[in-house]
Amino acid sequence: MIVIQLGVLTKIISAYQYLFIFPTSSFIFARFYYRDNDMRTAVYSAYHFERPYLVEAAGTRHELVFLEYRLDRATAAFAAGCPAVMLFANDDGSAPVLDALAAQGVRYLALRSAGYNHVDIEHAHRLGMRVANVPEYSPYAVAEHAVALILALNRKLIRAHSRVRELNFSLDGLVGFDLHGKTVGVFGVGRIGSVLVKILHGFGCRVLGCDPVQRPELCERYGLEYVPFEQLCRECRIIVLCAPLTPQTRYVINKDSLALMPDGVMLINVARGGLLDTRAVIDALKKRKIGYLGLDVYEEEAGLFFYDHSEDIVTDDLITRLLTFPNVLITSHQAFLTDEALHNIATTSVAALDAWEAGQKAQYEL
Secondary structure, eight states, rough: OOEEEEEEEEETTTSEEEEEEEETTTEEEEEOOOOOOOOOOEEOOOTTHHHHHHHHHHHTTTOEEESSSSOOOGGGGTTTTTSSSOOOOSSSSHHHHHHHHHTTOOOOEEEEESSSBBOOOOHHHTTEEEEOOOOOOOOOHHHHHHHHHHHHHHTTTHHHHHHHHOOOOOTOOOOOOOOTOEEEEOOOOOOHHHHHHHHHHHTTTTTEOOSSSSOHHHHHHHHOOOOOOHHHHHSEEEEOOOOOOTTTTOOSSSHHHHSSTTTEEEEEEOGGGGGBBBHHHHHHTTTSSSSEEEEEEOOOOTTTSSSSTTTTTOEEEEEEHHHTTTTTOOOOOOOTTTTTHHHHHHHHHHHHHHHHHHHOOOTTTT
């Protein structure tokens, strides 16, 4: 049975076995009545595109409470009565928020993301919380999106499409370059970076990599050359950021590293916004040091990405400045957004709940 309540309207449909309640436009509650001992879970930042995957993965085993709110100190109270919480990439998992969750009785944190820099893992452990992430939902999705940004910027596809829609079939200003034979740098050769190396090899690129952990098979089969970061900056016409955000990688793209790069370099970031200093990047765009910029992430994206602000006045001066450049292409953290990735995120997150409910360690427990 589904009960949908919107304002004073209540509609009962005998078709499924879960309950949806909409008290306001920004709060969604979904309850599953299958058994008494399920793992009741508050799902923060629950976007419409992912809910069907989570519902299917949970099946009859768990009670899910969908919240469109981002997790922060103010919204932590909505986890009351839930021993488990699911977080998304832009939720706030800092120590004060974890304290608030612990006060509500939360013991388990299932992250619907590979990265976990938004969660204070050590503090969670001090509180006795158990944490798991989804380290490999689809490296292909993100790597392929990086290539899509490269191609769209290089061949000026957005500008070409806009022209044709206005019946302007001129080719002036649309000249690109062959990827074949170009030197491309991959900063962070983990799961995503490894897939990207293989794709770039298929284009006939010379690929340089920078990562503390080297994968010899990529060198043997795909010609990857591991080099220091400074050399990667100097020699690459295209640089793709695929590394996690750590104290060591924060602002790795800054005024000094940009100065090492060739004029007109293409810079792509599909990892974490904090890898690059946005102010330094804007300055490099103005000086034409950066010739192309493709971003799927932004250091101040929390509260901005994933939401419709088309009727709002955006007060973030950095993102509005970036959007004025014709050689900048920004997508709103959608690199992961494929059917396969959403399925894997949901099943892996729910598998952590299954393990914890059974008194076991989750497969990807941190």
